[in-house]
Amino acid sequence: MIRVDGRGNSSSLIKVRGLNKTYSRGGEKIQVLQGLNLDVDKGDFVAFMGPSGSGKTTLLNLLGGLDVPSAGSITVDGDEITHMSGSKLTHWRARHVGFIFQMYNLIPVLTAYQNVELPLLLTKLSKSERRKHVETALGVVNLADRMHHYPRQLSGGQEQRVTIARAIVSDPTFLLCDEPTGDLDRKSADEIMALIEELVGKYNKTILMVTHDPVVAARAHTTLHLEKGVLVEGKASPQTVMAGGAA
């Protein structure tokens, strides 16, 4: 069950309460998130929409432990991450979060295989165990035959699939996708979405995804809209969809 009223039960995998994020720019305070609540269960697939600048990326960064909120709490699988120190948060990220960004963000001088292996270098796995995991992950994204290609030898859609393999290879608790299809043509975007749906349906992954594309958002179980610093359920007002489409 996905809820935004702050009344989810204690079994929620991700529990966000009263989340605030304020930036100050040139002495002026910009309040991006204002008391945001969210509950996500294991296996949920939620899409965030909202106009450009509404705070979608900010929300994902906070959920992924890349940034700290000005107030409020985020609890994942019983761990409150909002009070973790920098290095503890880094270790937490390595274990629990898989990131998929809009720009594929692969290391250009490493092959697909080596890129996917990166998160496993932080674990105690042996070389052969790592190989098994990397090959499995690349198999899931259907790129087993391209594992020794460098990013520049791959298409945009293939690169994004490598990023997905990198995000799932360490079997994280949940995946965060910031406009995963934002840079792709329709056909590649459809392939990526089919893959993400498969991760949810077949592998029971929990996925939180930002998108400005209503077609993409429609694939999720639930679409939430970020409006005035909080999440709201249900159908967006037409101007929200229009503004979001222009992001």
Next chain:
Amino acid sequence: MKFRRLIFANLFRKKIRLILTIGSFAIALVLFMFLAVVKSAFSRGTEIAGADRLVITNRIGLIQTMPIAYRDKILTIPGVKAVTHNNWFGGVYVEEKNFFPQFAIDVENHRQVMSELVVPEDQWQNFVKDRQGAVVGARTAQRFGWKVGDRIPIKDSLYGTNSTWDFNLDGIYHSDKPGGDESQFWFQWKYFDERVPSFIKSQIGWYVLKLDSPDDAVRVAKAIDGKFANSSTETKTETESAFAAGFAKQFGNIEFLILTIGSVVFFTLLLVTGNTMAISVRERTAELAVLKAIGFTDRSVLFLVLAESMVIALVGGALGLILAAGAIPGVGAALNGLLPPLILSKLTLGLGLSFALLVGAASGLLPGIGAMRMRVVNALRRV
């Protein structure tokens, strides 16, 4: 090392830049090694000086002399095993630029005190019997292609005899100690004393004495200087290494000069590699941010950057050391005895490698700390 592949992949990102950076390391290292070798050539006298030897000079200065009569008085001091004496001749062989040190030596005691300078017994015996005989160090003999039996003309330039003194080369000496001075030219003090004008007769340039034990150095030095205090010719007694250091200073402040040039080399290299590292880190800010996002700690990011600059330093440094090792003997030969022999010791090699690694660490440190402090959200927002 699990990160090895990542480090090397990053290094080879821009091959030309890598080659240029390694090249500047190698060249700087060659230069550094030359400086270090020249410096050690000048300070070697100090390093290999016998701990059990003292040098006695006139208190006023090295060019002032002392009476020959001091010899017996010095011998009465307990702890003195043997005494020998030298005079500086300072003559010219063919032309001025052929400089090498020429000493009028005390044939009876020289070998006992300067025991590390070895002459074959038969050659020494010929020398002792030959009033106009001479013994020369192997390096100087080689420099001028002299052989035993050669006649060596040396023109007096200090003592006003206005003549060329002819010597017979009776022997060639070698030094027992590696790096020892094999450039000196010795002839008999008796012959010197006969030919110099009367005001210099029975006068000694400096005495060298051998101690029973190095532990006596301070006591004996005090006793000698005390003995001649308040006389018309006071003495200054110091260890041979202190004497050698003072002697090297006559060439000007070589140490300061070399330190200055060395520092310039150091900071230039630091700027070049530091700048390269800074650019190469800035270029991949987003990639480093992604590494941090997926769980690389700040410290491992610092490590990655430092490792890169250290590999450059190590490869460039090693290359420079190899080049230097190959070039230094040739340069030493080309200098033709102008400087003391240039010797690339293990210590100097170690010093060069430390120099390279120090620059490597320093140049990777600032960009590395920058990468370490960089916040993921800001870095990702910039792209």
